[in-house]
Amino acid sequence: HAFISKKEMYAEPKNLITHLNNLICNDIDPDCFITLFYSYIDIKSGEFLFTNGGHEPVLHFCKDRMRCDELRTDGLVLGVIKDQAYEQKKRTFSSGDILVFYTDGVTESRDGEGNHFGVSRLKAMITKNADLTAQDLVDRLINYVLNHSQMKYFDDIVIITGHTPTFTIEDNPKPGFIFKINNHIAIDCGCDSSEGQLGCICLNTMEEIY
Numbered sequence: 001h002a003f004i005s006k007k008e009m010y011a012e013p014k015n016l017i018t019h020l021n022n023l024i025c026n027d028i029d030p031d032c033f034i035t036l037f038y039s040y041i042d043i044k045s046g047e048f049l050f051t052n053g054g055h056e057p058v059l060h061f062c063k064d065r066m067r068c069d070e071l072r073t074d075g076l077v078l079g080v081i082k083d084q085a086y087e088q089k090k091r092t093f094s095s096g097d098i099l100v101f102y103t104d105g106v107t108e109s110r111d112g113e114g115n116h117f118g119v120s121r122l123k124a125m126i127t128k129n130a131d132l133t134a135q136d137l138v139d140r141l142i143n144y145v146l147n148h149s150q151m152k153y154f155d156d157i158v159i160i161t162g163h164t165p166t167f168t169i170e171d172n173p174k175p176g177f178i179f180k181i182n183n184h185i186a187i188d189c190g191c192d193s194s195e196g197q198l199g200c201i202c203l204n205t206m207e208e209i210y
Contacts, residue, residue, distance in 0.1 A: 013038045013051040014088035021053065021078045021086075028079040035077050037101065041093070048091045053078045056104050057119075061126050063096035068123035098137070099162040100126055106141075106157055109149040117148045134161045 017038055024034060037058055039050035050058070054077030057070040073087040093099075102122070109117040122141070129140050138159050145157060 012088055013040055013049050014086040017051050017053055017075070017078070017086045018084060021076075021084055022082050024079040025082045033077040033079045046093045048093055049088060050091070051075060051086045051088045053086060056102055056107065059100040059102075059119075059123060059126060060091060060093075061098040061100070061130050062094070063098075063130065064094060066127060066130075068100075068126050070119065070123075096130075097163075098126065098130060100141075101158075101160040101162075103156050103158040105153070106145055106159060109145050109157070111148050112150060117145055121148075134163050137161050 017036065020036075028034070033054070035055040036053040037050065037055040038053075039048060039058070041048050050071055050073065052058075052071075052073045053075045057072045060069045060071055061067070062069065071089070071091065073089050075086040076084050100122075107117055107119050107122060111117075121144075125141055125144050126137070129137055132140060138161055141159050142157060
């Protein structure tokens with residue numbers, strides 16, 4: 001509730017996280033804490049602002065460079081010390097880039113000899129499979145993790161991917177309907193960008209199209 005009620009008041013993630021941390025410090029069990037990665041994406045400009053409160057670094061696959069970068073900032077977990085300052089950084093996304101959010105149950109998954117799956121292995125697997133759709137990429141990554149751990153769960157395993165659009169729809173001849181364009185099936189979301197472009201979801205790749 002605190003997040004929803006305050007998010008419009010703070011244009012920069014670092015300010016919102018500082019405020020949330022103070023609220024949580026007033027209301028959390030002393031033995032508990034919360035990790036959080038928060039980001040703001042401007043779809044039109046491709047600008048991506050982010051800050052991290054003790055969570056695993058989000059991975060940014062850059063299609064132009066065919067590599068994965070770790071999005072890291074300095075920031076303590078939430079709910080421990082009030083009035084903490086959180087670092088904020090900025091990135092720019094291009095067509096075909098991918099964001100991968102994950103929990104530590106992914107990278108800390110262990111094989112029979114106790115070796116962790118690790119961030120480096122995750123980055124390599126993302127780069128290798130970056131041509132997959134969002135759902136197929138998630139499925140492939142989870143399969144890699146479970147095969148590594150011999151199907152054992154040491155912690156929660158959660159992976160979320162965000163793909164930037166790789167094509168645009170100039171016009172939708174049948175608003176409000178499922179339609180086919182450029183050999184892709186899409187559905188009108190009933191929204192548009194500030195430039196008046198139609199907002200849709202591609203049902204083949206689950207991309208957001210503008």
